[in-house]
Structure formats: structure tokens, C-alpha cells
Amino acid sequence: MTHIQPVARLLIVLRRYDRRFWTLLLIQLIVAAGFGAAMPYVSLYLHTQLGAPMTTVGMIMLVSALVASGGRILGGEIADRLGRRPLILIGMNLRVVVFAVMALGIWWRWPVWAIGFVFLSIRLVGGAVRPGLMAMVADVVSSERRVEAFALFRIGSKAGWAIGTAIGGFLVSISYASLFVLTMGVSLIGMLLVAGFVCESIRTTETERFALRRVLDVGRDLRFLVFCGWSVLLFVVMGQFASTLAVFSTQSIGIAEAELGWLFMINGIGVVAFQWPAARLAGRVGIRKGLVLGCLGYAIGYFSVGLAPGFGWLIGAMILITLGEVMFSPTSMAAVANMAPLDRVGRYMGFFGLTEALGWSLGPFLGGVLFDRLAGSPLLLWSMISAIGLVAAFGFYMTQPKETA
Numbered sequence: 001m002t003h004i005q006p007v008a009r010l011l012i013v014l015r016r017y018d019r020r021f022w023t024l025l026l027i028q029l030i031v032a033a034g035f036g037a038a039m040p041y042v043s044l045y046l047h048t049q050l051g052a053p054m055t056t057v058g059m060i061m062l063v064s065a066l067v068a069s070g071g072r073i074l075g076g077e078i079a080d081r082l083g084r085r086p087l088i089l090i091g092m093n094l095r096v097v098v099f100a101v102m103a104l105g106i107w108w109r110w111p112v113w114a115i116g117f118v119f120l121s122i123r124l125v126g127g128a129v130r131p132g133l134m135a136m137v138a139d140v141v142s143s144e145r146r147v148e149a150f151a152l153f154r155i156g157s158k159a160g161w162a163i164g165t166a167i168g169g170f171l172v173s174i175s176y177a178s179l180f181v182l183t184m185g186v187s188l189i190g191m192l193l194v195a196g197f198v199c200e201s202i203r204t205t206e207t208e209r210f211a212l213r214r215v216l217d218v219g220r221d222l223r224f225l226v227f228c229g230w231s232v233l234l235f236v237v238m239g240q241f242a243s244t245l246a247v248f249s250t251q252s253i254g255i256a257e258a259e260l261g262w263l264f265m266i267n268g269i270g271v272v273a274f275q276w277p278a279a280r281l282a283g284r285v286g287i288r289k290g291l292v293l294g295c296l297g298y299a300i301g302y303f304s305v306g307l308a309p310g311f312g313w314l315i316g317a318m319i320l321i322t323l324g325e326v327m328f329s330p331t332s333m334a335a336v337a338n339m340a341p342l343d344r345v346g347r348y349m350g351f352f353g354l355t356e357a358l359g360w361s362l363g364p365f366l367g368g369v370l371f372d373r374l375a376g377s378p379l380l381l382w383s384m385i386s387a388i389g390l391v392a393a394f395g396f397y398m399t400q401p402k403e404t405a
Contacts, residue, residue: 017149018140023197024133025156027190031095032157034186036164037171038099038179040242040264042119043364044257045106045176047247052112054247058368060116061243064123065361069354071127076135076350078128084136084346085200091129092191096184098122103180127357131349138337138345139201146337147287150330151279155272162268169261218351224339228355230395231332235356237298237389239363241267241321244371244385245305252375255311263311263318270322278326287338288400290331292393297324299389306382324389335400 046052046060078087098121105118141149164182171178218224242264249255249263282290301320308314332352340348367385374381 032160033164034183036161037168054368058365061364068127068357072353075128076131079346087132099184158271165264233392235359243364244367294328295393303386
């Protein structure tokens with residue numbers, strides 16, 4: 001009987017969602033495995049292998065914000081106008097190409113500016129695809145199930161991330177180029193799955209002529225705009241993950257690159273383990289409290305990085321950061337989907353993606369500047385980053401309606 005009950009619960013969850021949702025989740029898992037194997041090491045490669053100062057690395061990440069943000073806006077419009085499937089399929093094709101170019105660039109040891117340019121291309125393609133994926137998830141899931149559905153989607157994503165980072169920690173000892181060969185291969189698999197098993201999720205599409213003014217009209221939704229404003233602050237904190245945290249851990253604390261891979265893998269495993277309970281908790285406490293708890297998890301986690309004497313402490317810090325992630329990420333996506341009109345979900349997702357891309361790129365720039373100046377004072381460095389998360393928590397608490405759930 002004790003074995004039957006968990007199986008019955010699993011079957012209930014499986015039957016609760018459209019087949020397209022599970023197909024998208026599988027695609028996200030596979031693609032995330034390749035992404036997790038390669039992307040956390042870009043900042044490290046630029047800094048340690050090509051000799052770029054952290055301020056320069058941060059600037060590359062900052063410039064990529066404009067490119068990624070443009071990709072999110074473009075992707076959101078394409079998703080609403082042409083459909084989700086064409087956007088995702090074309091984007092997956094382009095992912096194969098840009099990751100192949102990155103592998104060649106690293107193998108031939110292109111200069112910093114050339115690698116940076118390819119990285120911008122990667123950000124553009126990734127930015128364009130994401131609104132289509134998120135909009136399709138929102139299309140095939142009812143509003144009351146969205147927090148749970150986005151949580152499941154993140155479980156798939158982070159399961160792939162955990163697998164990828166474990167593989168990446170091994171491959172990086174062979175060559176950085178091999179990381180992007182792997183990413184290219186899994187992107188090809190994802191493309192084939194989209195082509196063979198994903199059908200369109202909307203019947204009607206946007207018919208008005210494209211105008212940037214209408215794209216930015218979502219900014220007139222004051223509640224949504226305020227939400228994005230607080231979100232960008234937390235994304236700045238989140239943006240330290242694969243840049244400042246990676247360099248600080250290896251250069252200041254002195255852990256090996258393989259240990260860094262294990263650290264990222266712990267994050268992935270933590271999301272797989274904690275995401276479902278966190279989503280259920282968010283469903284009970286509401287979106288406002290879920291957002292606040294997520295911000296606090298990030299703030300405390302990154303503050304504790306400044307106290308870390310070694311790898312063991314960093315594991316504890318990563319667990320705290322992961323707890324913040326599992327609360328904030330699906331809750332924020334559900335909040336956006338709930339605020340968006342039915343015929344503008346792609347546009348809202350694209351605009352929110354602009355916010356995410358901006359924060360994730362401002363974060364490494366700010367972190368790089370602080371690291372170059374405060375590397376010898378780690379507690380001050382990470383206290384300043386943590387304070388941004390606390391401000392975001394306060395903002396969400398004061399502005400999000402209590403009844404939103």
C-alpha cells in the first residue's frame with residue numbers, strides 16, 4: 001500500500017497536464033543539460049584563459065543585456081504573431097549553429113572580442129526562444145495550475161542543469177571547446193523533438209502591423225511595470241551565479257574548477273528536490289509571500305558566501321541560494337502569466353524576459369566591478385550584493401496584492 005500511493009499521485013500529476021507540456025519539459029531538460037555543461041564556464045574562460053579583467057567580463061555580460069532583451073521582445077512578438085512552434089523550431093536550429101561556432105572559436109583560441117561577439121549571438125537566440133516556450137506552457141495549463149506547472153518545468157530544467165554541470169566539471173578538464181560541442185549536440189536533439197512532437201498551442205495570432213510602440217505598451221500596465229522593477233533588482237543578485245560567484249570561488253577561496261562543477265550540480269539537484277514542495281508552499285501562501293521568501297533566500301545565501309572559508313561552506317550557501325530560486329522562479333512566471341491578457345501572453349513574457357536579461361547582465365557587470373575593488377574584503381563585497389535582494393523583498397511585500405495567488 002505504501003508503494004501504491006506515491007505511484008497513484010504520480011499518475012494524477014501526469015494526467016493533469018497536456019501532452020505538449022510534458023514534451024516541452026523533456027526538451028527543456030535535454031537542452032538544459034547542454035546549457036549547464038557550458039555556460040557557467042564562459043566568464044571563467046574569459047578571465048582565466050584569455051586574461052580578460054573581471055570588469056571587462058562584466059561589461060561583455062552587460063552589453064549582452066541589450067542583445068538578449070531585444071531577443072526577448074522579438075521572440076514575444078513572433079510567438080503572438082506567427083505562433084509558438086515556429087519560433088521555438090527556428091530558435092533551436094539557430095542554437096545548434098551558434099554553439100558550433102563557439103566551440104570552433106575556443107578551439108582556435110579567438111580573441112576576447114570575437115568570443116564576446118559569439119556569446120552575444122548565443123544570448124540573442126536564447127532570449128528569442130524563451131518567450132515562446134513560456135507562452136506555450138501558459139497556453140496549455142489553466143491559470144490555477146500555473147505555479148505548479150512552471151515549478152515542474154523548472155524541475156525538468158534543473159535536472160538537466162545538474163546533469164550538465166556534472167558533465168561540464170569533467171569536460172572542462174579536457175578542453176573548454178568540448179563543453180560547447182556537447183551543447184551543440186543536445187540542442188540538435190531538442191530541435192528534432194520540437195519538429196516531431198510539438199504542435200501549435202494557439203489558434204489565433206496577432207494581426208496588427210508590428211510597431212515597437214505597441215510592444216512597449218505593456219509598460220503602461222503600472223502593476224506589471226512595478227513588478228518588473230522589483231524583479232530586475234533580484235535578477236541582478238541572481239546574475240552573480242555563473243560570474244562573480246564562479247570567479248570568487250576559484251580565485252579567492254581556491255576551489256578547483258571540478259569542485260565548481262559539483263557546486264553547480266548541487267544547485268540543480270536542490271531544485272529537483274525542493275521545487276515541488278516549494279511550489280506547493282507558494283500555492284498556499286500566495287504569490288506575494290512566495291516572491292518575498294525567494295528574495296530572502298537569495299539575500300541570505302549570497303551574504304553567507306562572504307563568510308565562506310572553503311568548499312563545505314559554499315555548499316551550504318548554495319543550498320540557501322537554491323531555496324530562494326525554487327520559491328521565486330515559478331512564482332514570478334505565474335505572476336506574469338496571470339497579469340497578462342490572454343492574447344498578449346507572449347508579449348508580457350517577452351517584456352518580463354527583457355527585465356530578466358537586463359538584471360542577469362547588469363549583475364555580472366556590477367559584481368565584476370565590486371570584485372576588482374573588494375576582492376580582499378569578501379564580507380563587504382557580498383553584503384552589498386545581498387542588500388539588493390533585501391530591497392527587492394521589501395518592494396514585493398509592499399506592492400504585490402495579498403489576494404494574488
